[in-house]
Amino acid sequence: MKKKNEENRHGESFEESLETLFGREAELTDEELDEELGACGIDSAELQANVHKQLFDYANHHYRTLDRDVPENLEKTLRALRPPSATEKAKAVVRTAENLVGSFLDTAKTMSAELLSTPLPTQTRHPQFAFRNKKELSAADKDLLQSEQEDVDSSDES
Amino acid sequence: MNETEYRRLLKILTVRACRALSVAASKGATWVLAESGKSPADYAAETLIRWGTNQLQFSGTPEALVAYLTKVMTNAIISTLRKREVKTSRNGKTMLADELTEDSSSQSKPETLFDLRSLMRDDAFREALRQCSADDDALQVYVLAIEMFEDTIPAARDIASLLGVPETEIYKRRRKLARRLGKHGFTASRRRSKV
Known part of the structure; x- marks a missing residue:
């Protein structure tokens, strides 16, 4: 009993040290947990698969092969960690x-x-813009341009 | 607890095991992690097995369960590190943790190993912290601030107040230090275990 109490006291003291230095693990976000595991060279998916295998082997060895029911909490944990x-x-x-x-x-x-x-640039709204690179104008082109020019001139006059 | 909470619990336990083992590994002239024969994932798995098979009695909220299992696992780690052969194996002899026996000598008492004030006075641990914060002034100041609280365990707000920074900045530095010490401890441990 005394030894157990002593161990608990040491555990509390160690936990206090870890929390003072690094903060509480439960306060970390999932991303931060992954990041810290990564810094220790642990991939989260591999960790889950590894621990699932340990629990699965334990359940097989201590329960299933003996035809005993796997305890509910172990079954739940296995289901949650199943890769x-x-x-x-x-x-x-x-x-x-x-x-x-x-x-x-x-x-x-x-x-x-x-x-x-x-909205398109203003100049592209005028038909003249379409003829800007055309070297030789056909009669139809010339007529069209002429009529446009007349429109512009008449609107200027008014 | 739902399945997402179980997966998060596993991560929290493993991060705690990483932190505990990297602190233990950084303390002293040699590294204990590889020689203990158990990885952080093994400690987390063991704890989940004990919980899953009703070897641990607990009734409370999922949040309290996380704290409870974290405590149980930390005690298990301490218990392993107390064993005589872990120290013996630091000199090169490799043994599995299950084969280890308790050491009752005063030298290995956890209060000298894991109490914060003792840790902060330990040369090897301070050197590990120095290496982890060498390129980061903010981290160095954070470590110095913890050392300044001689007789008390400072809360985040105490350190923030001493440094004149927001409390959130202290949480940020804590997370950074944890990642760096984890990386440092595990890298060093692997380097040694290959020798």
């Missing part, structure tokens, strides 16, 4: 691809809508 199956992984890949394509189409739609709603 995704090949089908689930494939579905996740498809979902990611669909999201990517969806996002690409949305971007394209937004950009084309923006382009269509942007």
Whole structure:
């Protein structure tokens, strides 16, 4: 009993030291937890798979092979940590691809809508602009330009 | 607890194990981590097994369960580090943690190993902190501030008040120090275990 109390006291003292130096783990976001695990060379997905395997082996060895029921909490933990199956992984890949394509189409739609709603430069609204690089004008072109010019002149006069 | 909370619990336990082991590994002239025969994931798995198989009695909220299991695992780590052969193995002999026996000598008493004031007075641990904060003035100041609280365990607001910075800045520096010490401890441990 005395030894147990002593161990608890040491544990509390150590916890206090760790919290003073580094803060509480429970206050970290999921991203921060992943980042810290990464700094220690631990990949979160591998960690989950590794621990799941340890728990799975334990459940098999101590319960299933003896035809005993796996305790509820262990069963729940196993279910939560179970790595995704090949089908689930494939579905996740498809979902990611669909999201990517969806996002690409949305971007394209937004950009084309923006382009269509942007007013054209003033000079491009006049027919003359279309003939700016044309070297030889046909009779029809000349007639069109002439009529446009007359319109412009008449509006200037009024 | 739902499945997401279980997965988060695993991460929290493993980060705690990493922190505890990197502090223990940084303390003293040699590294203890590889020689203890258990990885941070092993400690987390063991704790989840004890919880899952009702070896630990707990009734409370999921938040309190996280704190409780974190405490249980920290005690298990301390218990492993108390064992005589962990010290013996620091000199090169490798043994599995399950084969270790308790050491009752005064030299290995956890209060001298893990009390904050003792830690901050330990040359090897200070050197590890120095290396982790060498290129970062803010971290160096943070470590110095903790050292300045001789007789008390400072809260984040005490350190913030001493340094004249917002409390959130202290949380930021704590997280940074944890990541750096984790990286430092584990890199050094792996380097040694290859020798």
